[in-house]
Amino acid sequence: MEQVSTVKKRDRGTRALILPSAAMLLFISIIPLCLLVLFSFVDGNVTVGRGIDGFTIGNFVRAFSSAMVPKLLGKSFLISLIVTLICIGIGYPAAWAIAKVVKPQRRNILVMMAAVPALISQLLLIYTIMKLLQPGSVLMEPLARLGIIADTDTILYSSKAVIFILVYEYLPYMILCLYSVLEKIDDRVLEAARTLGAGNYRIFRDIILPQSFPGLFSGILIIFIPAAGSFVEPDIAGGPYGMMIGSLINTQYNTSLNMGYGAALSLILLVLMALALLVINFIMSTAERKIGGKINA
């Protein structure tokens, strides 16, 4: 009986510890999400302390009947996908190098270095990268001198510049997510596989990749959704064809003062991104099963 009572007390203690994070989840995630759904049906603007003009499905009708919205959604989705894939492509070898190649005592400093861009102001990062992409800059000048590009060539004010900036902004998150799982892979397992005759590709496919799926999925989650909703980067560096869905949503809040429509667009984007993540999750689960069963890292 005494043992049961101790377990119950421990359970109560655990629940009490969970309370702050549960409250945070409620106030910064669940309630705002409910408000987003509610506001997406509001006719016109939403102002604290004032009444609402009424509810309507007109915001969704307007969004689905617009030729502009699907176009911007498709473009945002594509740019976000490219950014995520590039982050994976660069992030994997970088995270592997930090986790397994460099000496253990240097890992912390390299992890910190990888995280530095995430600690810098977003606007400062954008303007700095724009300077780097200008013709004659330290990045472009050598390329021009080598004859790879013309003196006046630059990707500035195009979607390529937006992708470049977004990759720079989000790459640290992918490296950190992958590093956290790659570091846990037991070196002895890799050695055993090698001893049994597995090549690098097989080791990657059958051991490293399945064990890094949780980190990979976290990285995709952190990058894919916010990248699709970006508006500062396309507005500043995207040029006349750079507009993404985030810019249209921003216009509803900053210029048109039509929060109802802005909320409806945000909700549509959120649902589409959630569906995309479900698909990605399904693909990864299938791959895990095909490779050799689910491995919980």
Add this chain to the structure above:
Amino acid sequence: MKIKRIVCLIAAAAMAFSLAACGGGNGGNSGGNEGGGADSGSAADAGEEMDFSGQTLTVANWSDYATDQEYGAAAFEELYNCNVEFYDITSYPELLQTMLSGGQSTIDVVNINPMYIQQYYGEGVITPIDTSRISCYDELREDITGIDDVLTPDGGVLGVPWIWGTTSMFYNADAVDGSEIDSWADLWDPQYAGKVAFFDDYTNCIMIAALVNGDDPYDPDLDAVQAKLMELKPNIRTIWSTYDDFMSAITSGQVVIGNAWPSNITELRNQGMNIEYIYPSEGTIGWADYFCLVDGSAETDLAMAWIDFCTGHDFQYAMATEVQPHTPANEAVMATLDDETLANLWLTNPPERMYMSLYMDNDTLQRWIDLWTEVQAS
């Protein structure tokens, strides 16, 4: 000693009397004018009569926009022994939203474009101003003072103009190969493909396209405007919205022509760029900003002193003669500016035709915003 003191006191009193009011003299502000062009004007009398020590005035304005310079808030604080805090505007609709949601209680004075003044008044955010307390009110540029857009239905004045200017056309003279540029239509010239900087503002974009189409810029055929703006897109390199965006694009040589604010162009010229700012033959786009009194402000007297100060001679003169000059709304100050200052303001030959950004009803506003958004998204 006593005689000396009495003489000094009489002299000081005589000076103060002679500087009594803006119309008949100046206000005795010790700041003075470096160029000596204008009388000091306005606010200091009130500064001597009223005690604002320890009080704080909150002003909503764009950042790095004259009032937050040394000759602005710092001079005002010194004059009235008070504190000035700024609320940085990012957009007028967003500011309105903030004020309606509670920010109204902390802001005393707000700088608003006439396009939005009626909207702010309709929402109960601003209140009419007693213009008799603005000593230089009669000196303010007549065509922007007391216009319909800043009046209540019963004639109350909602805003006092303190600055005006143009968003006109510029070109890099070294990059246009001697081509004669005098029309907005030149922006559409295929030789400038990918070299145009265009201001991200639906009013400017639509009015410019309307002028090129030969249409009424206040009530244009919007389909024709949209088609015209779509024609321009291949020429646009960047759609700029901030000072940094614009300066970055032009200094890197990415753009050679477009529309901009004159202060930016003056700054670029001072940096050695061979750049011209012109008023196209079709007419140019003008704007003016107004200080408005927030309804329910706890610092009404200080707020009025601020508006008085910002339309007074010292501030207006300093504003026109600084490195990044702004055009004063005070005509008496304008009359004192020398040729070099006028050249820096690009007003040696003022625009013959200027179309001001004015208030429009909500439906029209939404149509204009949607049009520009669609052009950008296409």
